[in-house]
Amino acid sequence: MTIELITKAQTQRTSQAGQAGQVALVGAGPGDPELLTLKAIKAIESADLILFDNLVSTEIRALFPAHTKTIYVGKKKADHCIPQDQLNLFMVDKAKQGLNICRLKGGDPFVFGRGSEEQLVLHAHDIKTTIVPGVTAASGCTAYAGIPLTHRGLSTGCTFITGHLKNGKLDLNWPQLAHLDHTLVFYMGLGKLAEISEQLTRHGLDANTPAALIENGSTPQQREFVGTVSTLPTLAIEHQLKSPSLIVIGSVVSLAEKLSWRDLEQATKNQALSA
Ligand code: SAH
Numbered sequence: 001m002t003i004e005l006i007t008k009a010q011t012q013r014t015s016q017a018g019q020a021g022q023v024a025l026v027g028a029g030p031g032d033p034e035l036l037t038l039k040a041i042k043a044i045e046s047a048d049l050i051l052f053d054n055l056v057s058t059e060i061r062a063l064f065p066a067h068t069k070t071i072y073v074g075k076k077k078a079d080h081c082i083p084q085d086q087l088n089l090f091m092v093d094k095a096k097q098g099l100n101i102c103r104l105k106g107g108d109p110f111v112f113g114r115g116s117e118e119q120l121v122l123h124a125h126d127i128k129t130t131i132v133p134g135v136t137a138a139s140g141c142t143a144y145a146g147i148p149l150t151h152r153g154l155s156t157g158c159t160f161i162t163g164h165l166k167n168g169k170l171d172l173n174w175p176q177l178a179h180l181d182h183t184l185v186f187y188m189g190l191g192k193l194a195e196i197s198e199q200l201t202r203h204g205l206d207a208n209t210p211a212a213l214i215e216n217g218s219t220p221q222q223r224e225f226v227g228t229v230s231t232l233p234t235l236a237i238e239h240q241l242k243s244p245s246l247i248v249i250g251s252v253v254s255l256a257e258k259l260s261w262r263d264l265e266q267a268t269k270n271q272a273l274s275a
Helices: 003-012 038-046 084-096 115-124 137-144 174-178 190-202 232-238 251-259
Strands: 023-027 049-052 069-072 101-105 129-132 158-162 183-187 210-215 223-228 245-249 268-270
Touching: 023 038, 023 115, 038 101, 038 129, 049 084, 084 101, 084 115, 101 115, 115 129, 137 183, 137 210, 137 245, 174 190, 190 232, 190 245, 210 232, 210 251, 223 232, 223 251, 232 245, 245 251
Parallel strands: 023 101, 023 129, 049 069, 049 101, 158 183, 223 268
Antiparallel strands: 183 245, 210 223, 210 245
């Protein structure tokens, strides 16, 4: 069945008078529209209202149906264009009016995406929800950079860590992270890169551990820089990395050159900088 056929049936479903609408918390993946799931496309096509975040790429926004009301609800660091609690209540209100909402988020809604926080509020107001998982940045960006998250003999596991904490302090279990001996992926860590690098090496991670920075992963603007855990902060400054960027630390990064598969014209590769 084609996407058009699948979505047509959904699009024809309109909210019935008097009935509360539902909210689909949908992951849009890291940017490449072709990484959207069929369920995500269905949710986008069938919604009465789409509320989308900053990390939802321009190419994905271009897929929003022209007739559907869409609202940008932001969330760059300093640009919370609608505070989270107001947004939650806005969704409750609109769903109670009968609108089916697609709450579209970058990556996966349950990975540093506040999807679960929003769902808790919606359920507290008896609004029905569905969750549509998306390709999270850790797997999407690394795959597009030729870095496996695990590799037999190099990494037995992977940890996703936030580099951005509410009080601004990175209060992580550094001794444990430095000795996990597997792949570490930091989300929202660019602003704290110097601290991440310093803390990990101070607590025993080999300063020469391969590490990478991936900016705008999976989009045509992707840039990737390979170095070591100790050289990452300098790389980030030299190349003026910007958000969204992902930090990947671990032996698996050493495979990036061999496993690289994207068109060189599409992705800016900087493997030579790893010296
Ligand atoms: N829910 C999202 C994560 C939101 S937190 C997910 O599952 O991917 C936002 C952080 O995700 C960014 O600061 C960055 O570290 C990372 N990120 C998201 N998309 C990215 C992309 N295309 N390229 C690089 N990093 C990305």
